[in-house]
Amino acid sequence: MEFGIYELFTLIGALGFFIYGMKVMSDGIQKVAGSKMRGILSKMTSNRFLGVATGFLITALLQSSSATTVMIVSFVNAGLLTLVESIGVIMGANVGTTITAWLISLLGFKVKISAIALPIIAIGMPMMFSSNRKMKSWAEVLIGFALLFMGLDHLKGAVPDLQANSEFLSFLANYANMGIYSTLMFIGVGTMLTLIVQSSSAAMAITLIMCNMGYIPFELAAAMVLGENIGTTITANVAALVGNVHAKRAAKAHFIFNIFGVIWMIIAFSYFITSIDGFMQNNKGFIQNLVESNAKTESLGDEMIFNCTDTATISWITANKGLTITEYKTAKNSYLIVNDDFANLIASSDNEEILNWSNNNSEIAASIATIKDVTTSPLNNAKAVPIGLSIFHTLFNIINLLLLVWFVPLISRIVIKMQPSKGDVDEEFHLEHIGSGLMQTSELSVLEAKKEVSKFGRISSKLFKMIPELMTETDNKKFNNLMSRIKKYEDITDRMEVEIADYLAEAAKGELSDTASKKVRSMLSIVNDMERIGDICYQMSITIERKNEQKAYFTPELRTSLEEMIAEVLKALEIMNKNLNSEYKQVSMADANGAEDIINKMRNKLRKEYLTKIEKGEVKIQTGMIYNNLIHSLEKVGDHVHNITEAITGN
Template sequence: MAFGIFDFLSLIGALGLFIFGMKVMSDSIQKVAGNKLREILEAMTSNRLLGVLTGVLITTMVQSSSATTVMVVSFVNAGLLSLIQSIGVIMGANVGTTVTGWLISQLGLGKFSIASMCLPIIAIGFPMMFSSREKLKLWGEVLLGFAILFLGLNFMKEAVGGLQNEELLSFVKNVDYAGQPYIKQFFIVLLFVAIGTVLTIVVQSSSAAMALTLVMCNEGWISFPLAAAIILGENIGTTITANLAALIGNVHAKRAARAHFVFNVFGVLWMLAVFPFFVNLIAGASVDIFGADPMKTATGIPAALALFHTSFNILNLLILVGFVGFIAKVVIKMVPSRSEDDEVFSLDYIGSGMMETPELSILEARKEVVKFADIVRRAFKYVPRLVTEMDEKKLRYYTDQLEKYEDITDRMELEISSYLSKAAKGELSSNGGHQVRSMLNIANYLERIGDIYLEISRNLTMRKKKKAYFTQEMRDRVAEIAALVKKSLDLMVENLEAYERDIDFAKAEELENEIDETYKRLRKEYIKKVESGKFQVRSGVYYSDLISELERIGDHVLGVTESLKKDNELIVEE
């Protein structure tokens, strides 16, 4: 029977239906879970076992290792997970994704096929999708996705059946693995590992690649050892999704994605060394468990392959879970920091767990507040550069950096406030209570400064689009007030680091007064220049807004100092 273009399209369509069903089911389960998945990830500590179990649980729930790894990469990018924590979750995701193989082998290709139940399942799920209750509607989508997934699998079986006599693919069916010497077997396995990698990269879904492999095995196309080799390749190919997601992320996100790649590739390498022995071991276990020898019976391969996939990933996890720190060092060398900006996207001192006492928690929070202030101080350098820089590429970079820093300040303020609120629920001394209130105020002021950075970035971007250019005199005036603001930010960080020791409140107030006086003088000059026609009105508006925003930064910096001063005075009184 000739395999024509229509048959080829039928196979691709069946694969597409399977992927679509998987996506609908996975997305709907994530929505049903709501924020629980994120809460599970956020609640993680540096405990490796907890991280691994989290990865297994979430991937089993959403039936997509790609969804888990992409979520992990985005959390690392936002600073919610450290590199060490992310590696544990990714390891667990590799084990969780093996559940898909069991579902397909037992429900789709086993003695009991769920294909006959797909239409009744759709009949139940479809009306649920029109429910006014959101949860019921989402569960309807889950059922619909589940049914479509197995319908796609059934169509895939039919489409693959049409390829049985196709000469073009005879080389796959006729590859003689068992009768070859060890060296030749090794290169044959390498070839099929490459096929599995490419297949997964092309379909962008390890579950879909796994399904296609299982169907081909069930139809007698591929022997068990070669199918196992394809599965190893799929383990490498699936890492591409996370690496693509990390392309737009920071250096930490890229490292998390590379860790996924390193973990999976290392697993494939050690498995290649013991491949013949391990395949025979799984084949023997399959005879005992399922009563079918995958080396002799094609229908026995899917279950054996699911067992191989799960056993391999669990063993790889057990071997490498103790080397998480080493993997982290490797990926840090693979993806070095390009600049200091790459090193500011995580909480260093506080996490979801509290210290033994609320007072110790306050000490940790204070360190985080100092780091927060230092981030705000360092971000300021991009503000004057936006005024003087003419290169479009650099301007875009500065704008992106300020937007990124604004997001970081929002996140840090939220995390620090949440942490301090938990600490405040404990038994705090009067002194501790004052410190909590002071740090909450300081975090709020720092977050507002981040908001002003974003306002400045957007206003100056709009100025560029409107072609409202600053004169050299305007730039000089901006540089003058910006230099004072920078001094006040530097002093703010010094005072926070000093805390109860050598805090220079007088100098902080003096700098703020100087910023205010400079702003008033520049404002008067600006009005006179506009009235005399020396400043263009459009450029003048952006200039006026900019110096006003710089003055507001000075106000918030003083707010930080005043909060610190008030706290210090209360401590002295007690």
Template sequence: MEFGIFDVLKIIGALGFFIYGMKVMSDGLQQVAGDSMRKVLGAMTSNRFTGVFTGFLITGILQSSSATTVMTVSFVNAGLLSLMESAGVMMGANVGTTITGWLVSVVGFKVRIADYALPIIAIGFPMMFLRNQNFQKWAEVLIGFALLFLGLAELKDAVPDIKNNPEVLDFLNGFNHGGFFTRLLFVGIGTLLTIVVQSSSAAMTLTIVLTSQGLPLDIAAAMVLGENIGTTITAELASLVANTTAKRSARIHSLFNLVGVTWMIILMPIILDLLAQVFPPPSSGDANKFALAAFHTTFNTLNVALLIGFVPLLVRFATSTVKSKDDGEEEEFKLEYLGSKIFNSVELSLAEAHAEVIKLGKVTHKMSRILLELSNTDRKKRKLKLLEKLRKFEDLTDAMEEQIATFLVKLSQERLSLEESAEVKGIIDIITDLERVGDIILRMGYDIERLDRKDLHFNENQNNHLNEIATKVDDAFVIMLENLKGEKSKVSLESAKLKEEEINQLKKDLRKEQMKLIGLPGYDVPSGIVYRDIYSGYEKLGDHIVNVTEGIVGEKLDLA
């Protein structure tokens, strides 16, 4: 059998055709279902078991385990999912990705969808020019689906016919009886193939095509195991520039697949013998592709069943092997995905932006608690350290606001619906308020530093009042974060406004009390000025905090 460089290029081109079709279809599906899938992910992951079903459902619908994994990590970073819950979602995503193998095996070979590809494109193409954006999104799904199977048809034609070339089969059969180390060799080949094509689904499809052309099932099954490892290496490489939580999520995914591949390499002959009872050895290689898809599904399903009970152990191992830097504060709040163009889907891009806004909200809440500790400690060294933390966090809020705003400006250049445009504007309003919160807290920190620098002191009554208003502001922060994390339709302004009114009233009461004390014996005017600046600062924080909730529901106030 002659097989030259031109034939290799044809395989690479056909594989690229297939991957491009899969990308177009996946992007279209993300746009059609992305926001709904985000809501499902947030609502159906109360424990690792429901998380498995959720991961399976989302991956099956979006046809992209990467999209599911990225959404999951962003939810973990935003504090909406724990590592324990995210592990279940990733396990389910592994099972969901096996649907691609069945789709290719059943539809791609049984039915000549390539024959219908041009009519499908003919239906989808005019839909791209309709004013209704849902039709435009479905047009991408249809066109991507057609391109995917055109690519599959080209791939089948480009791959050499192994079964009609005995010399190749003799070569492969020499490996086929090599036992455990032969399996390891082809696991390595499958891993390398996935890393090269950057898609486990594409690597799986190529393996199925080779199997239909005569590749022995033992070898193909070992390659599939390697492809499961390859997809985790891609995730690990992507997490190198990520924060600690993202690294831990990627590590859990890797551990899950590595442990599964390890036990399956040992038991693979037994599993294949059992599958042979369902898919008896055929006269042609056609039935082997069904057996391979069944093997892939069996492996991932059994792996979930075996390891679901060991999730706490996986989480502990990932936490112990991926250490956080310093005390984890700055690491926790580093921006993660914005600007990396992971999604072409507007809905999922907005989801990522929203997750970063939640993190920005957490930064400002952390700053308010640092400020409270700063105002209550008498240790000068501790005060200097806390003030330096406030400076760093305020710099961080500036950087986060700039990066989120830049991302949203780029996003606004995409095709946005009126609702999406309104959401972009709402997020920009919110991050402006949150950045202003950071500025006010730092200025209040400097007010406390001024108190120390001039050797001034608050009396016990003043300290108690400042702690009282600080507590109410902290309650307002908690309400704000709950509203940021919740669904927009379920966010209520009532509790946020009530808390803001309490803060405003307390500020008025403190001012009245202070005015009565001015001029009385023992009243210290310089410390009283600082005292007024700090409780007035807390009142301004309350205004901006409630403004965030009003921005969520679209009732933004204008603050001076």
């Protein structure tokens, strides 16, 4: 078959079909299990083993380790996970991605799911129009599942016939037997393939298809799998480029984990390949049940026969098949199935029958026995390679996990040294990861935004605490530095409001549950109030600066009263932050109402105090105006803090 532009676009289209099906199914599963996944992530602890289990579970559900690792990087960036927690989750994600290989190996080649794909879509289609959100999400799962295997079927048909390509066969012949250099070369091929398709699952599917067709031998395919494990880490590192230092560290930890695994596997590569081959041959009955049903006749017979090199055996084969040597070579080169009777005889005969049939020719019998014995060997049977590759992929990731899970704190220290902090602002307030096109649903985006809003609350509190420092600072240099910090933080609050609001607006375009929709409305209101708190704090700093310039003097009584009101506002901010970090539906207004009442009473009290002192001539009118501005600003901060708890409760 010629491979031109049309065939190239057909191949790309089939790959797109596969990836799109995987994405639709992944999104549907996230929506169906959204609340459970949020609960798992929200309750994540520093226990690395729990992190591993969580990473495995999420990747097994999403069917994409790239999606999981990019999501984990974004969660670290948003503060949902610490670096140590994220490393455990990423380790689990690496094991979880092996599920994809097993699905394709066991179902993609053995069961013609594509034949029932349209009926599956027929079941899912009416569910798409259901008013029940969960039912619609289940429809996405079914339709995505069908599309994934339809895409896989098209992908198998779109891959060019490389056996007929003499250049390709020559390339394999030249580069397949170069020892470690061949391994390194095909590790590079696997890495590039994953970078091109941007999905380790899709890269694995392509590798499995090429193996199943006999285009790539088991050893080179295993090397490609190692390369795909490297390629998938680059996706996460690209996502982390726009994240903060914690996100970059998490991505680098993923890279270190996989690179270390590839290094030790290169050293033990030959041993592993031989061990897997031995295991599959020693468990022939079990493996044969996994290999597709026609492997016994097609693979055991002609594939193995055409791979024979023993002269006596070839002569005997050609005689029994009624072929000349030329016809045999033609059949061998074109990989034809010429006579199933011969293959079936070998498949159903034991060594004694073969000996009798071959006129007690021990050399021929030994060769035939060897043919029969290697049926389930991935080194000799192309149909067994997908199973062998799945075993290799699984063993590699599990052993790598068992080796490194004990060294999570060490890996954490290494990546911290590799990616040092550049300062407070860079690490605490860098939110540009929002809008980086992460593979996650609107439901998960709302969870991420909630953590950002909680962080916004902490920043607002930190900004407000600079006000009493500014009031008491007498050193001009320190005073000016504080003024600069307050201005910088006010700019940060402006940026955070815009970024979080834009992110929430994007999330709201997707399908959200009623609870999530309500939470989005609440958070939009919350970030608006927080931005106003930042503005008020900046205005207060300008007022204090003016007070110093005008040498306005507050009496000890006025200063003490002002400090008491500031203390009450700080208590209100503590209540606000506690509520922001709680489940919104569990928050009550009681504490916030109490704090608001106290602040309002103090405002009235302080206003009377300074007016009385002005009347008595103890305070100048200009000083009184400055004092009044500060009281008013504190009361407005209290109002916005109260508004935030109201938004949380939905009042």
